[in-house]
Structures are given as C-alpha cells and as structure tokens.
Amino acid sequence: MHRLAAEQHYPAQALYVVATPIGNRADITLRALHVLALVDAVACEDTRHTAQLLRSYGLQRPLLAVHEHNEASAAHEVVQRLLAGQRVAYASDAGTPGISDPGARLCVAVQAAGLRCIPVPGASSVTALLSVAGLTDGAVTLAGFLPPKGQARAQALQRWLALPTAVLLLEAPHRIVRLADELHPLGARQVTVGRELTKQFEEIATLPCAELGNWLAARPERLRGEFALVLHAPVTPGGQAAPELDAEARRVLALLLQELPAARAARLAAAITGAPRDALYAAAHAPAPPG
Incomplete structure (x- = not known):
C-alpha cells in the first residue's frame, strides 16, 4: 500500500x-x-x-x-x-x-x-457532516466557530442567519445549549447536528431548529463531545428557497423592530404581511446597509 x-x-x-x-x-x-x-x-x-x-x-x-x-x-x-x-x-x-x-x-x-x-x-468534521446532511442545492457557507460570547457572538450569528445559504457551524459542548437557544426562533428551519463524529458514540440527527434544545436535553450524554451543525437554507412551505422580501414586508418589519425583539417582530410581521417568518427573522438580524 x-x-x-x-x-x-x-x-x-x-x-x-x-x-x-x-x-x-x-x-x-x-x-x-x-x-x-x-x-x-x-x-x-x-x-x-x-x-x-x-x-x-x-x-x-x-x-x-x-x-x-x-x-x-x-x-x-x-x-x-x-x-x-x-x-x-x-x-x-x-x-x-x-x-x-x-x-x-x-x-x-x-x-x-x-x-x-x-x-x-x-x-474533517466539516465534510463529514456535509456528506450526510442531505443538501441538494450545494450552496454552503462555512462559519466555523462563533465567538464565545458578547456582542461579537451576537453580530456573527446575525450575519450568518441573514444568508440564504446553508451554514456550517462548529460548537463546543459547554456552549451547545446556548446555540440551541439562539437557533430556537428559527422554528421549522432544519438543522443537521453531528455529535462526536467518527467516534464510538457518534450521533447525527436532522430536526427543526425549535426542537434542537429538546433533542439535547433528552439524553444527558448529548451535552458532551464536539459538535458540528448544518443550518439548512431557509425554505417556504412549498419547499422552494425563501424569496426576497418585498418592500411592504420590510417596512412593517422595520416598524415593529423599533418596539419589539427580533423574534416577536418577525412573527408579527409574518402574520400581517404573509411573508415567511424565517426570512423576516433573518432580515431582522441582517447588518444595516451602509449609510
């Protein structure tokens, strides 16, 4: 050989x-x-x-x-x-x-x-998880590890969630519950989580972001080991990539964001305009355009 x-x-x-x-x-x-x-x-x-x-x-x-x-x-x-x-x-x-x-x-x-x-x-944990995540359009953004805390972490997460592509994240065991909480507002958007990849107790699951915290809590050992996660690209109920938000949806969202947190603003804007909540949530976290 x-x-x-x-x-x-x-x-x-x-x-x-x-x-x-x-x-x-x-x-x-x-x-x-x-x-x-x-x-x-x-x-x-x-x-x-x-x-x-x-x-x-x-x-x-x-x-x-x-x-x-x-x-x-x-x-x-x-x-x-x-x-x-x-x-x-x-x-x-x-x-x-x-x-x-x-x-x-x-x-x-x-x-x-x-x-x-x-x-x-x-x-590579990156290619290992991508190979079984079932992504069909091939567009993936490698985010890697988020900053551990503070404004830097919040800004990085906002930047990645605003993208229309799938996003590959890596996370340490002592921050995985926090990441699950941060992804929870994405609701039905799919995430593939890989724990202890290639090791004896490897686990891989695809589930809605809203269920990631429950999946981790279901077995205590799931809070141990290194994690790789693929946040799938946002989709509409019809299965197509989330469309661009129209001007009215963005106007309503902007007004609500003046008074409400991003998750509530996105939910209400979706109810008012009919625009997809995931797309509104991503837009709420998108960096402001340069003045």
Missing part, C-alpha cells in the same frame, strides 16, 4: 499540511502515513497529543510546537528548516488544518518566504 503513496513526488523545502483523524484513528490516509514517516519534523498544535497519535501508527518524528502563543517564532523556525532543505509536516490536534483549525498563519508565513504548502487531505 505504501508503494501507492510513494508514487507521488514529495519535494524538499515544502510544508506538508496533513489532515489527521477527528476521532477514529483508522481514518488516517495511506498518503498521510507516508508523509509523516518521510518528513524531517512535524509541526503541531500540541506535541503531547501528536506524539501519542504518531506512536499509535508506529511512527516517531521530531516535533515542533506551533500554537497561538508562539506563532511568530515557531513559523520562523519552520521557514528556516525549509530553507535548509528539510520537509516539514503540520498537523493540528484533529482534522484538516486551516479549516476552522490552526495552520492558516503558518501557511501564510511559508508562502511569503516563496516556499510551497502541499495539502495532504483527509478527515
């Missing part, structure tokens, strides 16, 4: 961006194993975690810590190694680096030095 991986050319003076398993350690590719055995060093988010991962495959390589606290100096060391003719791999703790994971800034530094970044694709 390694013969198949060896047929590829692996130039020196290159950073190999290697996807690693997000749970099940069997989800490593043959090419990733070949690269990890070939490189002169492995840059990684957590040296202890990566050392354990490599040992599980019978590998041992020099490790370089590259994380948010030493990013500039560590990137400089990686670039110097590459300029000296080495091959270096980079692996985040799980999944594909640079996809809602560290690694993007390291790639920027390597490319700024005129050197190559070579992807070694593999596991």
Whole structure:
C-alpha cells in the first residue's frame, strides 16, 4: 500500500499540511502515513497529543510546537528548516488544518518566504457532516466557530442567519445549549447536528431548529463531545428557497423592530404581511446597509 503513496513526488523545502483523524484513528490516509514517516519534523498544535497519535501508527518524528502563543517564532523556525532543505509536516490536534483549525498563519508565513504548502487531505468534521446532511442545492457557507460570547457572538450569528445559504457551524459542548437557544426562533428551519463524529458514540440527527434544545436535553450524554451543525437554507412551505422580501414586508418589519425583539417582530410581521417568518427573522438580524 505504501508503494501507492510513494508514487507521488514529495519535494524538499515544502510544508506538508496533513489532515489527521477527528476521532477514529483508522481514518488516517495511506498518503498521510507516508508523509509523516518521510518528513524531517512535524509541526503541531500540541506535541503531547501528536506524539501519542504518531506512536499509535508506529511512527516517531521530531516535533515542533506551533500554537497561538508562539506563532511568530515557531513559523520562523519552520521557514528556516525549509530553507535548509528539510520537509516539514503540520498537523493540528484533529482534522484538516486551516479549516476552522490552526495552520492558516503558518501557511501564510511559508508562502511569503516563496516556499510551497502541499495539502495532504483527509478527515474533517466539516465534510463529514456535509456528506450526510442531505443538501441538494450545494450552496454552503462555512462559519466555523462563533465567538464565545458578547456582542461579537451576537453580530456573527446575525450575519450568518441573514444568508440564504446553508451554514456550517462548529460548537463546543459547554456552549451547545446556548446555540440551541439562539437557533430556537428559527422554528421549522432544519438543522443537521453531528455529535462526536467518527467516534464510538457518534450521533447525527436532522430536526427543526425549535426542537434542537429538546433533542439535547433528552439524553444527558448529548451535552458532551464536539459538535458540528448544518443550518439548512431557509425554505417556504412549498419547499422552494425563501424569496426576497418585498418592500411592504420590510417596512412593517422595520416598524415593529423599533418596539419589539427580533423574534416577536418577525412573527408579527409574518402574520400581517404573509411573508415567511424565517426570512423576516433573518432580515431582522441582517447588518444595516451602509449609510
């Protein structure tokens, strides 16, 4: 099998961006194993975690810590190694680096030095959940992790909810109930939630946003583990993509928003104008147009 991986050319003076398993350690590719055995060093988010991962495959390589606290100096060391003719791999703790994971800034530094970044694709919670979410129009916006709290989180959520596409969100277990509360006003809009993807107790369910909180509360263990969620694009009862709101619906919504929270304003505007509540709710959270 390694013969198949060896047929590829692996130039020196290159950073190999290697996807690693997000749970099940069997989800490593043959090419990733070949690269990890070939490189002169492995840059990684957590040296202890990566050392354990490599040992599980019978590998041992020099490790370089590259994380948010030493990013500039560590990137400089990686670039110097590459300029000296080495091959270096980079692996985040799980999944594909640079996809809602560290690694993007390291790639920027390597490319700024005129050197190559070579992807070694593999596991990703993003593509894993999208593959079973049943999206038929293909339009997806990758939002990743929301800011943890405060106005930054509220503004980011408003921005994503205003979009007509499906939205891919990632969330930590200690904030998943809050996210369920934030999505609850979307009512019947569908969300596909993936918990502990590829792990022993993996769960995937598609349900209305209004039911996500109940789904989490139904079993205590559902509040543990990492989450990926696909918020499906808003649809009308007829199954078509939500139409643009007409001027009258937007006028009524704007008047109601002067006195009411977004969820109540959208509900009342829907009752008054007949416009879809999901579209009105998204419009209520849309950023104001530049003056």
